[in-house]
Amino acid sequence: MLRGAFIRLSESPRAQAFVLRNGLARRAARRFVAGETLAEGIAAAREINRAGCHASLNYLGEKTTSRGEAEGAAERYVEILRTITGERLDCNLSIKLSQLGLAIAAGFAEGLVRRILEVARSGQIFVRIDMEEAALVTPTLALWRRLWQDGFTNVGLVIQAYLYRSPADVEALVGTGVRIRLVKGAYLEPPSVAYPRKEDVDAAYRALATLLLRRGTYPAIATHDPQMIAHARGVAQAESLAPSGFEFQMIYGVRRDLQQSLAREGFNVRVYIPFGEQWYPYFMRRLGERPANVLFILRSLIAEWR
Ligand SMILES: Cc1cc2nc3c(=O)[nH]c(=O)nc-3n(C[C@H](O)[C@H](O)[C@H](O)COP(=O)(O)OP(=O)(O)OC[C@H]3O[C@@H](n4cnc5c(N)ncnc54)[C@H](O)[C@@H]3O)c2cc1C
Incomplete structure (x- = not known):
């Protein structure tokens, strides 16, 4: 409620x-939120690296309705990529397609994403496309597939466990080699598309985590839920998957204690750091x-x- x-x-x-x-x-x-400026985002990423964790920067913004604003966001991402390279940070990028104009025209957003991916590729930086409302899942996957087929393999996806469609999406994606971040799902979806009860979301999360750890490519287990983390660790151990074969991800400012203790145990931990005015x-x-x-x-x- x-x-x-x-x-x-x-x-x-x-x-x-x-x-x-x-x-x-x-x-x-x-x-x-790390702050409103790029300098504040970069300072947070540096601090996270110093604490032994990897970082992913996100420039806040979503549901952009003007082309100019979407182009501005893309330029900002390019600036972030150049700064990551210049400062030699252990940091990748997370982007949202609705911020880059997916609702204006898919082709327009795709052009901006290609520009971001080209700059990222030249600096050997990975880019993750965040997943937004259920209505955007099909266009997001379609856009990703076009990029992937054109050789952009430095781009990954997010799967939301609360959606009924996700097991089929994972089955379709798992053989491609794409890196998937698994989350529970953060939007308000109707019971016709997503599990309304937490127990069901948790069960779906466990099942998808098992599948990704067994058959996926360097999956990201993104959660602060100790039970999900324990489950993932159990599967990795049973499958003899080394800690270098996957990563845990958490959000900036949430469970810093857990981030640090997992990193100290030798797991890869990536912290999602948002910054920006929006x-x-x-x-x-x-x-x-x-x-x-x-x-x-x-x-x-x-x-x-x-
Ligand atoms: C790195 C990352 C990227 C994400 N990207 C996306 C995305 O692209 N699309 C999307 O829809 N969602 C995304 N999310 C959000 C995600 O879908 C969930 O809404 C969010 O992670 C909360 O779910 P949870 O798995 O942490 O556990 P929950 O089910 O919310 O909580 C379970 C338990 O985890 C612990 N916990 C959870 N939150 C906190 C907290 N704030 N402080 C302390 N303990 C806490 C508590 O013990 C709690 O009982 C992302 C989350 C992460 C970590």
């Missing part, structure tokens, strides 16, 4: 205007994922207010 309320708030322009004006909320968002929808989705996050933010806001 709380999750749904926050996802609806993430789509409300009025709530957005209110939160963006509120200095305390901006500071609270900093727990999950942090509002991302921040709201993170709050909705865990009531404790809301309490944490409220407590710090009250403490500051006093």
